Amino acid sequence: MLTGELRNSARRHNFVTLKRFMAKLLEGKFALILGIANKWSLAYSIAQAFHREGATLALTYLGGKQKQTIEEFAQGWNVAAILPCDVTKDDELAAIAESLRALSRPLHAVVHSLAFANREDLSHPFCETSRAGFLLAQDVSAYSLVAVARAAAPLMTEGGSISTLTYLGSTRVMPNYNVMGVAKASLEASMRYLAGDLGQQKIRVNAISAGPVKTASARAVKDFSTILDITVSRAPLRRNVEPAEVADSAVFLASDLARGVTGNILFVDSGMHIMGF
Numbered sequence: 001m002l003t004g005e006l007r008n009s010a011r012r013h014n015f016v017t018l019k020r021f022m023a024k025l026l027e028g029k030f031a032l033i034l035g036i037a038n039k040w041s042l043a044y045s046i047a048q049a050f051h052r053e054g055a056t057l058a059l060t061y062l063g064g065k066q067k068q069t070i071e072e073f074a075q076g077w078n079v080a081a082i083l084p085c086d087v088t089k090d091d092e093l094a095a096i097a098e099s100l101r102a103l104s105r106p107l108h109a110v111v112h113s114l115a116f117a118n119r120e121d122l123s124h125p126f127c128e129t130s131r132a133g134f135l136l137a138q139d140v141s142a143y144s145l146v147a148v149a150r151a152a153a154p155l156m157t158e159g160g161s162i163s164t165l166t167y168l169g170s171t172r173v174m175p176n177y178n179v180m181g182v183a184k185a186s187l188e189a190s191m192r193y194l195a196g197d198l199g200q201q202k203i204r205v206n207a208i209s210a211g212p213v214k215t216a217s218a219r220a221v222k223d224f225s226t227i228l229d230i231t232v233s234r235a236p237l238r239r240n241v242e243p244a245e246v247a248d249s250a251v252f253l254a255s256d257l258a259r260g261v262t263g264n265i266l267f268v269d270s271g272m273h274i275m276g277f
């Protein structure tokens with residue numbers, strides 16, 4: 001039996017704990033999110049979740065159509081900047097860093113949620129991948145993390161978090177994922193080397209390995225719906241993941257709750273990665 005004093009102390013303690021967990025996880029944080037194309041994009045769900053948790057956002061677009069879309073989304077969020085970004089262009093990355101520096105506030109989080117490969121390289125046998133197609137996938141989908149981290153790190157003067165999105169096709173052969181699987185392997189290795197480099201600046205670098213989600217990029221992979229179906233029949237949770245679940249993990253990685261986590265791949269895939277077949 002608790003004495004009255006002990007009971008009151010326990011109540012106070014629980015209240016403090018509750019308040020701590022009710023506080024917004026990204027309050028006061030400034031986050032750069034790359035890769036919103038439309039409302040199906042994982043980056044869109046991530047931006048929504050970051051806004052919900054109190055973050056101020058900087059968003060990037062690729063081309064005029066995306067600019068308009070993102071400007072509409074931004075009306076509902078706390079957005080400090082909307083900037084053009086083709087990650088294959090160093091001058092655009094330098095211009096982003098310049099624009100963010102001009103805001104005179106530290107950057108706390110970066111979410112790299114983008115990739116690209118030629119459609120034919122996601123349907124033909126992997127063996128037929130051209131040199132140009134291979135290098136394009138590596139440039140946009142893997143090297144870009146290095147380029148983005150290099151541009152963003154000097155702005156992260158209080159430390160922070162850089163997260164990227166990957167897929168199980170980096171280590172397992174997935175039908176038609178092909179050149180993108182190789183790019184994801186390179187992305188994951190780059191993530192680890194960046195974590196090794198940037199840790200001294202208190203910058204954590206991690207990847208989320210998301211289960212399959214029907215987005216524009218995913219639809220470019222031939223027979224993508226088969227991957228969705230197989231996940232439902234074989235993953236431990238017997239369902240596909242929701243974009244919001246991926247987004248909540250991105251919130252965790254960007255938040256102080258993950259302050260000891262770097263160089264990690266966080267699987268948000270209904271447990272599919274543990275299955276033998």
Ligand SMILES: NC(=O)c1ccc[n+]([C@@H]2O[C@H](COP(=O)([O-])OP(=O)(O)OC[C@H]3O[C@@H](n4cnc5c(N)ncnc54)[C@H](O)[C@@H]3O)[C@@H](O)[C@H]2O)c1
Pocket residue numbers: 034035036037038040041042043062085086087088112113114115116140165166167209210211212213214215216217218
């Ligand atoms: N959807 C899935 O099943 C799934 C699963 C695991 C990982 N991922 C990864 O999640 C990330 C986001 O993809 P998504 O599924 O949300 O698809 P998406 O098509 O919505 O997003 C891809 C983004 O990449 C951007 N992009 C392409 N080339 C670019 C360039 N040169 N410069 C700047 N941006 C460029 C596009 O504009 C788009 O915004 C990708 O890295 C993808 O590989 C997706």
